[in-house]
Amino acid sequence: MLNSPDFNSGDQIPAERELSELLGISRVTVRKIITELIDEGVLERRGNQGTWLVDTAIERPLQPALGISKILELNGAVPSSQLIYFHISAASARIARLLHIEEGDPLVMLKRLRLADGHPFCIETSYLPQARVAGLSADMLEKEGSLYRLLAERYAIHDVYDEGTIRAAAMSEEEHQLLQAKPESPALVYRGVIYDSQHQPIEYLVSVNHPQRVAFRINGGLKEVNLHAGT
Structure with a gap:
């Protein structure tokens, strides 16, 4: 889901309850997956603000578009x-x-x-x-x-x-x-x-x-x- 076009670096992911309902799995499993992704450096917790995709350190614009x-x-x-x-x-x-x-x-x-x-x-x-x-x-x-x-x-x-x-x-x-x-x-x-x-x-x-x-x-x-x- 995180690799889909709906998510990019720096985006906040849904809360555990919402993910549990969306994916049809228990909150315990959701919490375990989130913890693993945090350990891998994919996600980060920001206190009481929720969980976020780790932001890209450097963004390099590409211009112009070429087919x-x-x-x-x-x-x-x-x-x-x-x-x-x-x-x-x-x-x-x-x-x-x-x-x-x-x-x-x-x-x-x-x-x-x-x-x-x-x-x-x-x-x-x-x-x-x-x-x-x-x-x-x-x-x-x-x-x-x-x-x-x-x-x-x-x-x-x-x-x-x-x-x-x-x-x-x-x-x-x-x-x-x-x-x-x-x-x-x-x-x-x-x-x-x-x-x-x-x-x-x-x-x-x-x-x-x-x-x-x-x-x-x-x-x-x-x-x-x-x-x-x-x-």
């Missing part, structure tokens, strides 16, 4: 992707706040495995307000290939930029399998909000990156990604 297809072209690699799912869902309170929409508003949610020269290097999950991308479908996305090119050509959304964070995080079993990563290896996880030229948020993005195949480089405020597809 994966464009990044791969710059790196001399051939891009491809596999659409894992595409569906409409209601915005949670946190996603709604990030995208400046109302809780419960419809979201287009899509998850893709991205490949460079046939090698998987990241899993991207995008959340877009349906009102901004009316009519967007899985068929359109698979035919076009590039989400940002589709946004520009069909929805006149240009000159996007992003604000986000990168941190190391454990991968799920599914993520290990999709990325063909070594067991128990961590991932570089980017979470960010993508804005249009009018400074309006158009996407919340979670990108789980292969630790050996992706390196993020900060260079004069511009985001560059080195891809080592052969490793």
Whole structure:
């Protein structure tokens, strides 16, 4: 649950009673899990204020946003992707706040495995307000290939930029399998909000990156990604 898009570093987690009801387990078990996560440095208690996800010490903004297809072209690699799912869902309170929409508003949610020269290097999950991308479908996305090119050509959304964070995080079993990563290896996880030229948020993005195949480089405020597809 803590690895879902609803939680980020520095967020407060629900109280034990609420977690017990939400997860369908006893408060004793919840308390044990929380204690273990505190011992691991994932959570911290703040006196009577509750329990919080440990805040990231350093956040490095990445600008501007570049579509994966464009990044791969710059790196001399051939891009491809596999659409894992595409569906409409209601915005949670946190996603709604990030995208400046109302809780419960419809979201287009899509998850893709991205490949460079046939090698998987990241899993991207995008959340877009349906009102901004009316009519967007899985068929359109698979035919076009590039989400940002589709946004520009069909929805006149240009000159996007992003604000986000990168941190190391454990991968799920599914993520290990999709990325063909070594067991128990961590991932570089980017979470960010993508804005249009009018400074309006158009996407919340979670990108789980292969630790050996992706390196993020900060260079004069511009985001560059080195891809080592052969490793």
